[in-house]
Amino acid sequence: MKDQIQNCKKCQKSYTFSSTGCDLCADCIEKYPYFLSFIEEFFMGVTDRILGRVEVYSNKEPGEYAIDELRFLFKENKLRSKEFQEFRKKWDFQHISKEEFEIVKKKIKDNFL
Ligand SMILES: [Zn+2]
Helix, strand or coil: CCCCEEECCCCCCCCEHHHHHCCCCCHHHHHHEEEEEEEEECCCCCCCEEEEEEEEEEEECCCCCCCEEEEEECCCCHHHHHHHHHHHHHHHHCEEEEEHHHHHHHHHHHHHH
């Protein structure tokens, strides 16, 4: 692969893409080792639940497979759905630190399971 100069998604510093393989510079990969992707799932006949998973990718070892997943499943109602949409908006497609990962895990466990 040809070296490609990019700007880091977190700190905007320019770095060589091929040396990190992800859209963060090496320093930010240390600080933000995880990347999250929310995926909602739908099942025939299930209309009153929101369910799905948050796929967790490693920035240290970027690859096409998730290293972990967090399941969510909750009974739909206006308040909770709104809360979930806000939660998702904040964390979906974000590079996160270990501490933030713990916050996300706890939030899902406490509120969306
Ligand atoms: Zn950076």
